[in-house]
């Protein structure tokens with residue numbers, strides 16, 4: 001596990017097409033159980049939503065590629081099990097991550113408290129430059145809201161977090177939050193960091209263009 | 219016999235002999251009556267114990283090709299690598315494999331052991347007793363009565379002379395003969411003390427695996443050992459003989475004997491189940507029952523009944539009357555516990571955060587467990603309500619453990635099958651007893667499982683293990699889900715039933731589910747390596763196997779793998795421990811080493827009895 005950080009460092013490759021640079025980032029989702037982590041990923045990666053999305057056991061790994069100006073950004077997404085009992089596994093997944101989305105459920109105050117704990121843990125133990133986004137999910141259930149938008153926004157501002165309310169169900173702000181993260185990630189710096197480590201990841205030629213067309217490259 | 223066995227002489231025969239136990243391949247013949255023979259082949263002078271069920275007649279020309287399965291297993295690659303496709307016609311046990319036998323107190327059963335903790339065959343003598351067989355064996359073999367159990371007769375090998383200078387270690391008091399062990403002892407005794415000690419430790423290792431005479435035909439493993447000893451001796455001659463290198467060769471990388479296929483048997487049927495019970499409804503032969511289930515599972519309509527035994531709802535030896543009482547008590551206990559949380563007033567719950575948290579965890583998972591199954595689909599589903607009530611009551615039943623993610627996956631198939639809240643609760647609780655360490659707060663149980671999995675993989679498939687290691691996947695975390703919920707997420711429901719009941723039998727070894735994991739991983743090896751998958755890709759690939767696996771094929775291979783590992787000449791105690799095989803003393807001081815040989819042999823016999831299929835017969 002020690003090497004995971006270096007191994008998954010951002011790689012920058014000219015791929016011979018007009019797209020220019022390719023960046024690869026490791027992103028991890030954290031947050032209390034059932035706040036909608038898996039649903040957000042499923043929405044972002046496959047454009048789907050399952051009312052009865054089964055709980056995540058262990059962890060899941062997915063990838064999605066988005067285009068940003070002249071750069072192709074490939075997200076390597078780790079979706080984790082949220083229950084406190086599995087907390088001890090989390091460091092394995094956020095170690096070496098360049099970005100994290102900490103999710104809470106706007107209809108459940110406890111999950112917001114739990115989100116703050118995750119943020120603290122990341123600030124203390126994850127990579128120092130990690131980009132953290134806070135997602136107040138299940139925005140479609142705003143009539144049952146228990147966490148006020150302003151409260152979360154203030155907290156995010158104090159901690160310099162990206163913040164959005166999202167809904168995996170309606171897709172509101174889902175792509176947006178991933179894109180906002182991609183924009184905030186220091187693409188050039190990361191790229192040089194990767195070459196310094198000499199561990200850039202191989203990208204299959206066909207891998208980049210095809211998937212990019214799906215979600216954000218118009 | 220004579221008419222179907224060319225060049226073979228019948229030394230003894232007795233009819234009315236029931237087969238009580240043998241390799242599970244012969245399960246169809248268990249409890250069947252047949253004839254027992256001792257035969258000798260003219261050309262090789264090899265002797266066999268043979269048993270033929272009355273229901274089968276053997277044709278003369280097929281005799282030689284009909285290698286019995288017992289032999290196929292123990293002889294590794296020498297014999298046909300596949301057991302016959304057709305059903306085995308009879309048992310043929312090479313006498314060289316028998317290390318000891320036991321006569322029951324009533325003289326009505328005889329059990330043959332392999333010296334490695336396995337029962338080779340166990341016979342019951344319907345007519346009278348086993349005296350004549352015993353006399354015949356005494357006439358053919360040199361035996362000595364075990365110091366521990368006067369009913370056990372240890373077979374003394376006559377092919378090697380006991381070296382007198384080691385006779386202080388008097389294992390075989392009444393005999394000048396000894397097993398191959400003494401051959402080793404003699405070779406080493408003149409060597410420097412230090413070397414002899416080391417070598418002796420290594421021999422200690424080999425005894426359990428190859429406690430066999432050196433007369434032909436030799437099992438393949440034994441040839442390996444013999445060669446190793448030659449290597450060793452050559453080393454000793456050409457140098458000072460004290461270099462550890464000279465005997466370290468015994469521990470080269472483990473090469474497993476070739477894989478045999480173990481096709482699944484027929485499921486336990488309603489009639490068979492009825493026949494297994496005595497007049498009062500007690501299951502007479504529990505191990506036999508489990509063995510049958512291990513081989514073929516349980517007929518779907520019967521699962522509802524048998525799972526209650528498998529999951530400790532009813533004891534196997536309970537009578538019909540006992541079960542009525544037990545059921546009444548379990549119902550009462552369940553509803554008592556259920557009332558405890560159901561009757562809490564809102565303000566009580568408000569001030570009881572630990573309980574409230576637990577109940578809310580249950581609620582979160584119940585609503586997303588197997589909702590695609592019609593049984594759990596739709597709003598206000600009563601089965602979903604039952605699932606929730608069971609899990610909440612389980613929180614009261616075991617408050618410290620509470621509810622942990624994954625438990626609803628373990629409950630769902632049980633409730634689906636039993637369709638009764640009380641039954642499902644107690645069967646779930648019984649299942650949890652077996653797997654509760656998976657849910658340890660510090661993950662200690664899962665860590666142990668993952669590391670045991672790695673140890674077994676490294677032993678059986680070093681190539682794959684080292685590949686995974688190089689990809690930072692030696693922690694086996696990509697198997698976390700498999701092990702946490704025992705493959706529940708990997709198969710469709712009926713395959714889960716099948717796999718679980720097989721694992722619950724605890725046959726053919728402990729931790730069989732780890733061998734199942736390896737059987738699945740092996741199949742992915744070429745993709746892992748060929749596509750140069752790393753940690754991320756491996757986890758994704760493994761998660762994506764869900765729904766694509768063939769349960770029967772995997773069970774066949776896992777069982778085959780078990781025998782490969784067990785028969786490996788390099789088997790380590792670490793591996794033995796995980797599989798629950800008898801341990802071998804790795805290094806024993808000189809003065810009590812022979813005692814340890816008998817100790818070991820006896821421990822193996824005891825083990826065989828623990829594993830054994832019988833407690834009382836008739």
Ligand SMILES: Nc1nc2c(ncn2[C@@H]2O[C@H](COP(=O)(O)OP(=O)(O)O)[C@@H](O)[C@H]2O)c(=O)[nH]1
Pocket residue numbers: 031032033034035036037038039040050051052053054055056082137138139140141166167168169170585586
């Ligand atoms: N109404 C609503 N339900 C959601 C939303 N996101 C997730 N869910 C539901 O919340 C439950 C838990 O979602 P899941 O993604 O499994 O949460 P996780 O445990 O954090 O991965 C599931 O039943 C989802 O259908 C959302 O945006 N709106």
Ligand SMILES: [Mg+2]
Pocket residue numbers: 037038039054055056079080081082
């Ligand atoms: Mg999830």
